Amino acid sequence: MGRxxxxxxxxxxxxxxxxxxxIAGKRIAITEDTPGVTRDRIYAECEWLDNHFxxxxxxxxxxxxxxIILKQMKRQAEIAIETADVILFxxxxxxxxxxxxxxxxxxxxxxxxKVLLVCNKMDFYVDNNNMFDFYELGLGEPISISxxxxxxxxxxxxxxxxxxxxxxxxxxxxxxxxxxxxxKxxxxxxSLINKILxxxxxxxSDIPGTTRDAVDTFFEKGDNKFVFIDTAxxxxxxxxxxxxxxxxxxxxxxxxxxxDICLMVIDVNEGVTEQDTKIAGxxxxxxxxIIVLINKWxxxxxxxxxxxxxxxxxxxxxxxxxxxxxxxxxxxxGQRVDKVLEEIIEVNEFRNLRISTGVLNDVINKxxxxxxxxxxxxxxxxxxxxxxxxxxxxxxxxxxxxKDLMHFSYIRYIxxxxxxxxxFKGTPLxxxxxxxx
Numbered sequence: 001m002g003r004x005x006x007x008x009x010x011x012x013x014x015x016x017x018x019x020x021x022x023i024a025g026k027r028i029a030i031t032e033d034t035p036g037v038t039r040d041r042i043y044a045e046c047e048w049l050d051n052h053f054x055x056x057x058x059x060x061x062x063x064x065x066x067x068i069i070l071k072q073m074k075r076q077a078e079i080a081i082e083t084a085d086v087i088l089f090x091x092x093x094x095x096x097x098x099x100x101x102x103x104x105x106x107x108x109x110x111x112x113x114k115v116l117l118v119c120n121k122m123d124f125y126v127d128n129n130n131m132f133d134f135y136e137l138g139l140g141e142p143i144s145i146s147x148x149x150x151x152x153x154x155x156x157x158x159x160x161x162x163x164x165x166x167x168x169x170x171x172x173x174x175x176x177x178x179x180x181x182x183x184k185x186x187x188x189x190x191s192l193i194n195k196i197l198x199x200x201x202x203x204x205s206d207i208p209g210t211t212r213d214a215v216d217t218f219f220e221k222g223d224n225k226f227v228f229i230d231t232a233x234x235x236x237x238x239x240x241x242x243x244x245x246x247x248x249x250x251x252x253x254x255x256x257x258x259x260d261i262c263l264m265v266i267d268v269n270e271g272v273t274e275q276d277t278k279i280a281g282x283x284x285x286x287x288x289x290i291i292v293l294i295n296k297w298x299x300x301x302x303x304x305x306x307x308x309x310x311x312x313x314x315x316x317x318x319x320x321x322x323x324x325x326x327x328x329x330x331x332x333x334g335q336r337v338d339k340v341l342e343e344i345i346e347v348n349e350f351r352n353l354r355i356s357t358g359v360l361n362d363v364i365n366k367x368x369x370x371x372x373x374x375x376x377x378x379x380x381x382x383x384x385x386x387x388x389x390x391x392x393x394x395x396x397x398x399x400x401x402x403k404d405l406m407h408f409s410y411i412r413y414i415x416x417x418x419x420x421x422x423x424f425k426g427t428p429l430x431x432x433x434x435x436x437x
Contacts (some may be wrong), residue, residue, distance in 0.1 A: 009058050024055060051161040085164060143156055180283075184273070188267070195331055256283050263344075266293065291343050292325070296332075297328040384436050415429050
């Protein structure tokens, strides 16, 4: 399964965002002593004792919600129940038990999720007697902390990671190719995986948003072993009216982070949308190899120019990832599904391709002679040598006399030179500048 999700819930002004910032290790959420300040879902990737998890700060009041706090808190708790692996129910130890606390607790008691009752604002000068009132909630022993003073956070984090699902921190061997299927809702992601597997392993529905979680499915073909991660469709933010779906977006981004290769599925009837660009950009920025699949190819009328037309549209809209191969498919009919598997294998080989320093510098030296970098204010950039330092994605370090003289266009020229000679199909390249001294 994917990285565990920990949701922080509680009535307004109990210190949820302050606790979130403490655990995340930086000031991400806005904290004000006013109920309802957190107006959107905020998440952070966290780690405690080699346990990695996604932490979500749930706001108390959202702009489009009713002004009835009880109704809002009930909805917040229901969202946490639906999507989180561990729920931190934050209560105010300074002001004591309230009716709203009881209403949220009633919902949480009925869930099958692990709920940790966290009694916040228990500073040195606070009367601890208030904490005993919270036993009435029926959620076990309250955990005493002060997020402001950072008291008790270590013990709280210990309790959190103890309650993660057993396989949540699974690390796959390097010989498994991890593939995330990404895209907007209802573009055929689950249908594609089912066709690859040859059986109904993933629920398929015409209703957008059916897949709310990221599901790992194992598949072997010949000597190749795959882990397919079917992700919930990622919608444009303003179109996410169902709050549960916002958490599904978090899981989808987490799935991209765990993957090696992303299959970017685009609906041929819609073409490349702004949201497709954002999704692909997230994968690109995280160094993931990408294959673009134009799905539902069987549903459109075609002539000898149709394919090139869509290729040009994809290249124009996703100009930052011209390295990505583009395949028209029909997930429903299985058209070119075998080609998708072949492409995954080939792209994975390029993702892990390593070029020797000698061969690499022979190519770069010739390129520099043909097109030397411009001088900047009389100072000339000198490139001494390149070295590939890692794979997955391939990363290169370029040693120069002064990296401030390097123009981004020349970096692009160097990257294009590397691709012209070694291809690196489907994978982004990372080029880092370092001064030789």
